[in-house]
Amino acid sequence: MAIKGSVISDKNAKNIDDKTLYVQQGDNLEGIRVVFKEKHAYSIDDAVEINIYNTTLSKANGELALTDVPNEQAKKIDLEKIAPQITSLAYLEANKDKLDGSLVTINAGMLISSTNNLNGDILLKDISGEIEVDIKTDASFAKVEAPKDFIDLTGILRVIDGKMSIAPRNLADFNALQFVTDDFTTWEFPNVHLSGLQSELFTSIANWYGDRRYGAIKQLADKNDANFTQANKLYPYIPTDSMYSSLGVNNNNKLSLKGVKVIKVTFAGSQAIGYTEFSEISRTDGLIRVNVLPFTTNVDEIKVGLALPISTEGEKDEWGLTTPFGQNKNYLIAASEAYKENGKFFTATFLIPTTLEDIRALGIESENASQWFENPIIEIINLSSRKTSGISTSRDDRHIPILIDKVEFGF
Numbered sequence: 001m002a003i004k005g006s007v008i009s010d011k012n013a014k015n016i017d018d019k020t021l022y023v024q025q026g027d028n029l030e031g032i033r034v035v036f037k038e039k040h041a042y043s044i045d046d047a048v049e050i051n052i053y054n055t056t057l058s059k060a061n062g063e064l065a066l067t068d069v070p071n072e073q074a075k076k077i078d079l080e081k082i083a084p085q086i087t088s089l090a091y092l093e094a095n096k097d098k099l100d101g102s103l104v105t106i107n108a109g110m111l112i113s114s115t116n117n118l119n120g121d122i123l124l125k126d127i128s129g130e131i132e133v134d135i136k137t138d139a140s141f142a143k144v145e146a147p148k149d150f151i152d153l154t155g156i157l158r159v160i161d162g163k164m165s166i167a168p169r170n171l172a173d174f175n176a177l178q179f180v181t182d183d184f185t186t187w188e189f190p191n192v193h194l195s196g197l198q199s200e201l202f203t204s205i206a207n208w209y210g211d212r213r214y215g216a217i218k219q220l221a222d223k224n225d226a227n228f229t230q231a232n233k234l235y236p237y238i239p240t241d242s243m244y245s246s247l248g249v250n251n252n253n254k255l256s257l258k259g260v261k262v263i264k265v266t267f268a269g270s271q272a273i274g275y276t277e278f279s280e281i282s283r284t285d286g287l288i289r290v291n292v293l294p295f296t297t298n299v300d301e302i303k304v305g306l307a308l309p310i311s312t313e314g315e316k317d318e319w320g321l322t323t324p325f326g327q328n329k330n331y332l333i334a335a336s337e338a339y340k341e342n343g344k345f346f347t348a349t350f351l352i353p354t355t356l357e358d359i360r361a362l363g364i365e366s367e368n369a370s371q372w373f374e375n376p377i378i379e380i381i382n383l384s385s386r387k388t389s390g391i392s393t394s395r396d397d398r399h400i401p402i403l404i405d406k407v408e409f410g411f
Contacts, residue, residue: 001051001052001053002049002050002051002052003023003025003032003049003050003052003066004025004047004048004049004050004077004079005023005024005025005026005031005032005047005048005079005082006023006024006045006046006047006048006079006080006081006082007021007022007023007042007043007044007045007046007047007048008022008023008024008031008044008045008082008102008103008156008169009021009022009044009156009169010043010044010169010170011040011042011043012043012044012140012170013139013140013141013169013170013171014136014138014139014140015134015135015136015139015140015141015167015168015169015170016136016167016169018039018040019035019036019037019038019039019040020033020034020035020036021033021034021036021040021042022034022101022156023048023050024082024101024102024103026082027082027083027085028085028099028102029098029102030064030097030098030099030100030101030102031064031100031101031102031103031156032064032065032066032101033063033064033065033066033101034050034065034066034067034069035065035066035067035068035069036069036070036071036074037068037069037070037071038071040071040074042074042076044169044170045081045082046076047076047077047078047079047081048074048075048076048077049074049075049076049077050066050069050073050074051073051074052066052069052073053073054068054070054073055067055068055069055070055073056068061160061161062100062159062160062161062162063100063101063158063159063160064100064101082102082103083103084103084104084105084154085099085102085103085104085105086104086105086107086152087104087105087106087107087354087355088106088107088126088127088128088353088354088355088357088358089106089126089128089129089130089131089164090127090128090129090355090357090358090360090361091355091357091358092104092106092131092157092164093128093129093164093357094357096157096159096162096164097159099157100157100158100159101156101157101158101159102156102157103154103155103156103157104154104155104156104157104166105152105153105154106124106126106131106152106153106154106166107126107152107261107354107355108126108127108150108151108152108177108261108262108351108352108354108410109124109125109126109150109151109152109153110124110125110126110149110150110151111123111124111133111146111147111151111153112124112125113146116145116146117142117143117144117145117146118135118139118141118142118143118144118145118146118174119135119137119139119142119143122135122146124153124166126351127351127352127353127354127358127361127362128357128358128361129361131164131165131166132163132164132165132166133153133155133165133166133167133168134155134158134165134166134167135167135168140170140171141168141170141171144171147174147176149176149177150176150177150261150262150410151174151175151176151177152175152177152261153166153168153173153174153175154168154169154173154175155167155168155169155173156169177261177262177410177411178410178411179262179264179408179409179410179411180205180255180408180409180411181205181406181407181408181409182203182205182206182208182255182406182407182408182409183405183406184203184218184233184234184235184236184404184405184406185233186203186204186205187201187202187203187218187234188202188203188204189202189282190202197211197212197213198210198211198212199211199212199216199217199280199282199283199286200282201216201217201218201236201247204254205254205255206249206250206252206254206255207249207250207252207254207255208236208247208248208249209247209248209249209250210236210238210245210246210247210248210280211244211245211246212280212283212286212288213244213288214238214239214240214242214244214245214288215237215238215239215240215245215246215247215278215288215382215401216236216237216238216245216246216247216248216380216404217236217237217239217278217279217280217281217286217288218234218235218236218237218280218281218282219234219235219237219278219279219280219281220232220233220234220235220281221233221235221403222237222270222271222272222276222278222401222403224270224271224272224273225268225270225271225272225343225403227271227343228268228343228344228345229403229405234281235403235404235405236403236404237270237278237401237402237403237404238380238381238382238401238402238403238404239276239278239288239290239382239399239401240288240290240382240399240401241382241383241384241385241398241399241400243307243330243332243381245381245382246307246379246380246381246382247379247380247404248309248377248378248379248380249377249378249379249407250377251375251376251377255409257376257377257378257409258373258374258376259354259411260352260376260378260409260410260411261351261352261354261410261411262349262350262351262352262408262409262410263306263349263350263352263378263407263408263409263410264347264348264349264350264407264408264410265304265306265336265347265348265350265380265404265407266345266346266347266404266405266406266407266408267302267304267345267346267347267348267380267402267403267404267405268302268342268343268344268345268346268402268403268405269295269300269302269339269341269342269343269344269384269400269401269402270292270342270343270400270401270402270403271295271342271343272290272292272401273292273293273294273295274291274292275289275290275291275292276289276290276291276292276401277289278290278401290399290401291397292399292400292401293386293388293391293397295342295400296386296387296388297340297341297342298340298341299340299387299388300340300342300384300385300386300387300388300400301338301339301340301384301385301387301400302338302339302340302341302342302346302384302400302402303335303336303337303338303339303383303384303385304335304336304348304380304381304382304383304384304402305332305333305334305335305336305380305381305383306332306333306334306335306350306352306378306379306380306381307330307331307332307333307378307379307381308330308331308333308353308364308372308376308377308378308379309328309329309330309331309377309379310328310329310331310364310366310368310369310371310372311327311328311366311368311371311372312327312328312329312366312368328377329366330379330381331362331364331366332381333350333353333362333364334350334351335383336348336350336383342400345405352378356369356370356373359372380404380407382400382401382402384399384400384402385398385400386398386400
């Protein structure tokens with residue numbers, strides 16, 4: 001009797017000892033830890049057949065292992081190499097017993113290292129949780145500086161006594177995300193208008209939209225914002241703090257949002273003061289009037305959030321009626337830090353769900369949630385708020401307008 005599979009570990013990078021390898025028998029299947037009696041000669045992506053006669057097959061601490069394998073009972077064969085399961089921690093947690101010992105890629109994680117290098121205590125955090133990163137002190141890449149931005153991390157999933165960790169095989173398993181930036185300097189003015197109350201804010205990078213009543217709109221910087229903005233640049237402004245006041249972006253032929261993992265938003269609280277008109281430059285009915293009170297530094301708060309509009313078609317509303325086609329519900333998935341200074345740009349970073357398990361982990365139970373991945377829509381919401389004593393929540397005095405300098409999309 002024999003097992004056949006592809007070698008998914010890399011002895012040459014020394015994050016595994018030279019008598020041990022991991023074999024996976026097919027994509028998205030559980031792997032097996034194989035321990036030979038002597039050093040083996042198999043490399044990553046080799047296909048092997050191992051005769052299990054006179055060996056020990058067991059589950060140690062929950063991990064499937066084949067030990068005491070005589071080296072002569074293994075040989076190379078021809079098989080396709082294994083593709084990693086591309087996923088998130090929420091998915092792995094739900095399926096860890098099926099994927100233990102297999103090759104996985106965790107989307108959009110941030111490494112946190114106690115030494116700032118790829119050694120010591122290391123965690124990878126994604127949108128739904130965190131996992132230990134297992135790197136031996138003598139691994140060939142252990143002294144390399146840890147990436148400081150988001151990465152996709154590939155490695156072997158290990159589940160010991162129910163606890164997950166991931167073991168990268170070599171330095172190539174750390175893959176930086178690729179970013180597309182819209183800095184709102186290449187506006188387009190198509191001779192079309194979006195239907196309903198939406199206003200079009202198209203650039204050469206993406207098709208953005210706003211709400212004509214609440215924002216976003218695009219205009220030259222307010223005169224009171226001249227000290228920290230670029231002259232003659234049109235900025236998206238979100239003057240009010242309603243869930244309707246947002247800068248949204250559709251999945252389109254300029255920028256496909258399928259597979260987006262991270263969004264970075266650089267924004268500032270406007271220094272506009274008094275009765276202020278925010279005017280959409282491309283149309284005559286895009287005027288928003290706001291009475292802006294003085295900003296109280298270290299008290300009032302500048303903040304943005306990220307929302308996912310998800311279709312409610314076919315779902316029951318609060319009266320038990322079926323929602324018709326074309327209706328969405330906005331789910332706020334994250335909010336930035338609250339900044340207590342206006343007239344200065346800050347950057348907020350948001351992780352985007354990449355699996356249905358991520359969506360569920362955020363508390364979104366919509367029956368149509370999985371459809372969002374086919375046609376993603378994302379909205380940046382103005383969550384700024386007055387904290388100054390005596391300010392009411394009335395429409396006339398609570399608003400803190402914000403402007404957006406750039407948005408970065410990580411894939």
